[in-house]
Amino acid sequence: MNSIVKLEHLSHRYTSSWAIRDISMEISQTGIVGLLGSNGAGKSTTMNILCGVLNQTEGNVFVNGINMREQPELAKQEIGFLPQHPPLYMDLTVDEYLGYCAGLRMMPKAAIPAAMKEAKERCGIAHYSKRLIRNLSGGYRQRVGIAQAIIHRPSLIVLDEPTNGLDPNQIIEVRALIKEIATDRAVIFSSHILSEVQLLCKEIKMIDNGKIVFADTMDAFNNYVEPHSVLMHMENPPAAAALLAIEGVTKADFLTERQVRVFFNGDQSISERLITASVQQGWRLREISIDKTALDEVFKQLSNQSTQ
Template identity: 65%
Template sequence: MMSTILKIDRLSHRYSSTWAVRDINLEVGHAGVIGLLGSNGAGKSTTMNIICGVLNQTEGTVYVNGLDIRQQPEQAKREIGFLPQNPPVYTDLTVDEYLHYAAQLRHIEKSKVRKAVEEAKERVGISHFSSRLIGNLSGGYRQRVGIAQAIIHKPKLVVMDEPTNGLDPNQLIEARKLIREIGQDHTVLLSSHILSEVHLLCREIVMIEGGRVIFSDTMEAFNNYVQPHSVLARMEQPPTAAELQQISGVSNVEFLSDRQVRIYFDGDESITERIVAASVQHGWRLREIKLDKGLLDDIFKQLSIQSLQ
């Protein structure tokens, strides 16, 4: 039977009178990266802080490896590594000093601390900076130190709150590569406000907006959900809508201008080949044809708007 690493059951949280998180449910049973996607103020940090036992929820329960984070916080926290939005990485300590300190906080046995520190450094590629002051590291390497402290005790669940925020393009590529690697043998819950990032990194996606889940499924299901259902075509001598509708699979036709037409279809994308063939046969002089796949971030906006209606 699949063991559940993280289970969130009807989680709600209120800061004074305002609800920041409403009725969130989630169950994750295996390794891989799960994306918690939402715009600013959607409730990502609140959810993550509750999962990691930093904040006590108003309602609902969080289980990590079957342990209730409120009832058995010490045991549950052994299974969690946390990289908060602003990691407490001390700039006046060396990498080794800081990671030794982190290992102590995680109650790693004294005799095993050195090995744990070495392994964590190696895992995130910072062994060559062991005696470097953290304050003298680049943002990308500081972030790696933050990830090293999150995995030092080999937790089952690693929670990362917007881990790529503020990184430059090169650091971003490296950080994403590392997160993907960590996801190979940990369950990683990562928050982001960038859909393309979640799309790139995650096996599953949970979108939240206004504290509520608006979409939750595998990335594969999300891709199917956003499958294109229309193509855009430009022709010099376009046919009538009725002629286009005779092509097998075409469900609807919308002229955007004299020469530009959006053709809706059912079924797979091979419709483009049939349109090209019909154009050649009837002399429609097709100049351009492309799948009308909405931009990922537009889809996210659309889902957010739908959720507010």
């Protein structure tokens, strides 16, 4: 299968210290790949190099087989990029801005109106065509940012923390839009929020301290990181000692009077034992769920491995 994008042993040094070291990855299919890393991990550096706005110190970037360094204009035609700080012109209307972006992408003049119409419809901004960008909400500005990234119909879209700074409703809308645009192209999406990557992506690349610490499918990641705590909500909770008496339970933290996080030794049949104990001892269990926040602990563990 031909790769849409291939990074080969990318390293980058800004001044004296290395921001990323020996990053390699290949994407050959449509869908969303998540680049997950905490602040300063090296996500933006990787994305900026991938999109040809920063020249790497070492390594190569190929987009649809085209070497970014050797043929940047050709390679960039295949990429749409929404940087962390979207390059929007506040005093232009949506139409003026998208027309300008299509020109920058060297699209033939005659093809621009249809491309603008398609991008606006896909991003749900057609009704704001004549509105100044400064008068749009944060969520709609981000949609305009995504529209400029897809206007030239590239095979790869790179989105650097696209939901950062949006309110909860806007986040849901922008995530839905990203899912939609990934149906017929590859999308690389960076985030520092594990649950967001789990929700959206079929593949995950975790980056820490400038190095890839995990790269596989989302399913493999979820299997790899078995949770070690469950969250219980009870009407009549017992004392911590009663929970600790159950085989496999290592710790019980009361979050509220009725909500407790129960840590266990990894034996996944713990829920069954907790439910049985609840019935026998009358704890009136209302809810029990695998504690997703525990995955963040695994993220920390994987990140620490890269520094050893």
